[in-house]
Amino acid sequence: MTAALLEQYRERIRTELDRVVDFWLKYSHDKEQSRLYRTMERFHRPEILDAAKSGAAFLQKFARVQASSGPGKCAFCLTRDGRAVKVQRTIFSECFYVMAMDELSRITQDKEMQADAESMMDRLIFWVQTDSSDLGRPQLPGDPPINSMAVPMMLLCLVDQLTEGRTDVAEKYKDLSGWCVEQILQHIQRDGKAILENVTLNGKELPGCQGRLQNPGHALEAGWFLLQYALKKEDAQLQKTAVDKFMEIPFHTGWDKQHGGLFYFLDVDGHCPTQLEWNMKLWWPHCEALIAYLMAYSHSREPLLLDRFKQIYDYTFSHFSDEEHGEWFGYLSRKGEVVLDFKGGSFKGFFHVPRCLYMCEKLLDGLLERQDS
Amino acid sequence: MTAALLEQYRERIRTELDRVVDFWLKYSHDKEQSRLYRTMERFHRPEILDAAKSGAAFLQKFARVQASSGPGKCAFCLTRDGRAVKVQRTIFSECFYVMAMDELSRITQDKEMQADAESMMDRLIFWVQTDSSDLGRPQLPGDPPINSMAVPMMLLCLVDQLTEGRTDVAEKYKDLSGWCVEQILQHIQRDGKAILENVTLNGKELPGCQGRLQNPGHALEAGWFLLQYALKKEDAQLQKTAVDKFMEIPFHTGWDKQHGGLFYFLDVDGHCPTQLEWNMKLWWPHCEALIAYLMAYSHSREPLLLDRFKQIYDYTFSHFSDEEHGEWFGYLSRKGEVVLDFKGGSFKGFFHVPRCLYMCEKLLDGLLERQDS
Numbered sequence: 036m037t038a039a040l041l042e043q044y045r046e047r048i049r050t051e052l053d054r055v056v057d058f059w060l061k062y063s064h065d066k067e068q069s070r071l072y073r074t075m076e077r078f079h080r081p082e083i084l085d086a087a088k089s090g091a092a093f094l095q096k097f098a099r100v101q102a103s104s105g106p107g108k109c110a111f112c113l114t115r116d117g118r119a120v121k122v123q124r125t126i127f128s129e130c131f132y133v134m135a136m137d138e139l140s141r142i143t144q145d146k147e148m149q150a151d152a153e154s155m156m157d158r159l160i161f162w163v164q165t166d167s168s169d170l171g172r173p174q175l176p177g178d179p180p181i182n183s184m185a186v187p188m189m190l191l192c193l194v195d196q197l198t199e200g201r202t203d204v205a206e207k208y209k210d211l212s213g214w215c216v217e218q219i220l221q222h223i224q225r226d227g228k229a230i231l232e233n234v235t236l237n238g239k240e241l242p243g244c245q246g247r248l249q250n251p252g253h254a255l256e257a258g259w260f261l262l263q264y265a266l267k268k269e270d271a272q273l274q275k276t277a278v279d280k281f282m283e284i285p286f287h288t289g290w291d292k293q294h295g296g297l298f299y300f301l302d303v304d305g306h307c308p309t310q311l312e313w314n315m316k317l318w319w320p321h322c323e324a325l326i327a328y329l330m331a332y333s334h335s336r337e338p339l340l341l342d343r344f345k346q347i348y349d350y351t352f353s354h355f356s357d358e359e360h361g362e363w364f365g366y367l368s369r370k371g372e373v374v375l376d377f378k379g380g381s382f383k384g385f386f387h388v389p390r391c392l393y394m395c396e397k398l399l400d401g402l403l404e405r406q407d408s
Numbered sequence: 409m410t411a412a413l414l415e416q417y418r419e420r421i422r423t424e425l426d427r428v429v430d431f432w433l434k435y436s437h438d439k440e441q442s443r444l445y446r447t448m449e450r451f452h453r454p455e456i457l458d459a460a461k462s463g464a465a466f467l468q469k470f471a472r473v474q475a476s477s478g479p480g481k482c483a484f485c486l487t488r489d490g491r492a493v494k495v496q497r498t499i500f501s502e503c504f505y506v507m508a509m510d511e512l513s514r515i516t517q518d519k520e521m522q523a524d525a526e527s528m529m530d531r532l533i534f535w536v537q538t539d540s541s542d543l544g545r546p547q548l549p550g551d552p553p554i555n556s557m558a559v560p561m562m563l564l565c566l567v568d569q570l571t572e573g574r575t576d577v578a579e580k581y582k583d584l585s586g587w588c589v590e591q592i593l594q595h596i597q598r599d600g601k602a603i604l605e606n607v608t609l610n611g612k613e614l615p616g617c618q619g620r621l622q623n624p625g626h627a628l629e630a631g632w633f634l635l636q637y638a639l640k641k642e643d644a645q646l647q648k649t650a651v652d653k654f655m656e657i658p659f660h661t662g663w664d665k666q667h668g669g670l671f672y673f674l675d676v677d678g679h680c681p682t683q684l685e686w687n688m689k690l691w692w693p694h695c696e697a698l699i700a701y702l703m704a705y706s707h708s709r710e711p712l713l714l715d716r717f718k719q720i721y722d723y724t725f726s727h728f729s730d731e732e733h734g735e736w737f738g739y740l741s742r743k744g745e746v747v748l749d750f751k752g753g754s755f756k757g758f759f760h761v762p763r764c765l766y767m768c769e770k771l772l773d774g775l776l777e778r779q780d781s
Contacts, residue, residue, distance in 0.1 A: 377679075
């Protein structure tokens with residue numbers, strides 16, 4: 036019974052992944068395509084590797100902007116011919132640069148590219164742990180540094196990328212992983228009943244709306260990053276925390292009981308968030324929720340976790356997937372209508388959807404394999 | 409018949425202005441209150457002047473941030489005790505600083521404060537016309553300078569503020585007004601059929617979604633700034649352009665035929681704008697539209713323009729005004745439901761609503777006076 040359901044999910048997810056890859060291969064040559072090439076037989080095709088190579092060459096040539104925006108910064112947005120349009124005063128463009136270069140270097144065995152990824156990673160660590168002034172944000176007395184969940188999450192994700200199958204690199208970043216986990220766990224607040232997006236550097240609640248902010252999709256993403264890490268470490272306590280705190284809490288607070296789907300932002304005290312888009316339904320929180328619950332179920336076989344996956348899956352596939360033209364819509368109103376109909380934009384490219392489908396398909400493969408045996 | 413209608417509008421607007429002023433006097437001491445004190449008898453009350461004075465003292469002491477964010481920059485946001493939280497890399501916080509200091513100096517006869525306003529104004533002009541590097545935005549090769557409508561609009565509004573009743577100052581900024589008008593008129597595009605928010609420095613259409621962006625509320629605000637200027641100059645051609653281009657075009661393209669109200673953003677080619685909040689109904693575009701059409705009607709007595717005012721008035725007063733607690737809600741869904749229920753935030757304070765009510769009441773006074781005589 037469960038096997039039939041899992042099989043059905045895998046079939047739909049597999050087809051969807053094919054359609055999504057076709058969509059981006061057709062309309063965009065992007066940097067994130069090489070993991071598919073490396074780890075999934077049906078995507079081990081020369082046109083995918085070529086697209087990844089040309090994407091990486093473009094990034095290496097143009098994305099690293101020069102000194103005026105801080106040494107080592109990457110552009111967030113470039114013109115078609117490679118001129119920088121925008122440089123964010125955060126670390127995230129550089130994080131994606133590391134991810135892309137490391138992944139491609141694994142196939143091409145390009146040692147220089149791997150070194151490029153690692154040196155950017157070391158710069159990221161310096162910005163986060165030692166001195167952020169090169170990011171270009173003026174230090175203002177009313178805006179002290181905070182612990183924003185995105186930062187340790189991204190670094191933990193990068194450590195996972197860089198260390199796969201490499202014991203020496205894993206050794207190098209061992210302490211960093213521990214630090215990231217510790218920083219992420221500081222976001223459990225209110226006697227363990229809430230995950231807050233921003234806390235002080237020593238893990239206390241911040242005043243005002245910044246301190247009350249909840250981002251359910253982000254918490255769920257942190258949840259599967261933590262669970263993945265805890266499974267590798269065989270840390271049962273952390274596995275439980277990942278599921279109970281970083282999945283169940285954001286699912287319960289974030290799910291819209293009236294119209295379905297996950298809210299983008301919420302205020303822990305029930306006030307209205309200050310972000311105009313707070314009640315919209317975005318594609319990526321749903322992607323993260325699907326991965327989180329399938330990973331959690333895959334590990335524990337707890338039927339409740341499969342029920343959660345089912346609930347999110349039903350909403351996601353009936354609302355976001357574009358049956359006609361492929362790929363997913365990104366932005367729905369609270370009631371689930373498509374409000375912005377483009378497929379690609381500054382924050383939506385060949386990343387969240389294929390990563391979600393890829394991870395889910397792999398997890399379902401594993402589940403069905405064990406079911407068979 | 410019309411007089412009765414105008415009288416009815418004035419009564420409601422007058423009451424609303426009283427309620428709005430009460431609201432902000434109770435919950436916020438703010439910098440923009442002194443024009444009411446100076447020009448409306450019923451607000452010529454010591455507590456209003458005191459609030460304005462203490463607001464100005466706070467701004468003079470704390471808002472001007474030091475060198476790291478560029479000389480002469482003002483904070484966009486401060487903590488309660490005056491520490492800078494955010495400094496925008498634009499000119500707008502400084503524009504509001506000029507407006508506040510100039511207005512208060514007119515009552516207090518504080519020559520130093522007036523000089524402070526003028527010196528900030530001169531710095532603004534330098535940033536806009538000569539060198540913007542102190543704003544702190546790195547010059548990126550893919551992001552060349554553009555003509556964004558907000559900039560000449562704000563400067564024109566400031567010239568109007570600074571020159572009221574002062575021939576010497578008017579003489580000083582005469583060329584600047586002309587330059588602002590010219591820059592604003594460059595936003596008439598597509599053979600006179602569209603107002604675009606961003607154009608090149610020599611008035612050509614920009615490529616991509618930035619070039620296709622329309623902001624109806626902004627265009628309507630530019631409309632009444634232009635009309636006000638053209639009336640002073642007795643420039644009939646510019647008066648006509650202000651109404652036909654900067655009011656009628658954004659009204660027709662911006663009005664939501666299905667659910668009423670003005671959209672926040674639109675794409676001139678009918679694509680979906682990239683701003684997540686594009687289809688929301690915000691309070692301030694409706695404020696600007698009310699002023700624009702009442703000013704236009706007041707000048708020409710063209711019944712069509714009063715019909716427009718009526719249409720916007722009916723939507724605005726039935727959707728934004730909070731009957732129970734005073735002031736207006738700021739952010740509605742496309743369908744007109746309140747989506748964010750706070751009254752004050754980073755972009756909504758004691759400014760757009762009272763300015764709109766104040767201007768409309770003054771215009772209605774003028775109309776009814778002429779009607780009587």
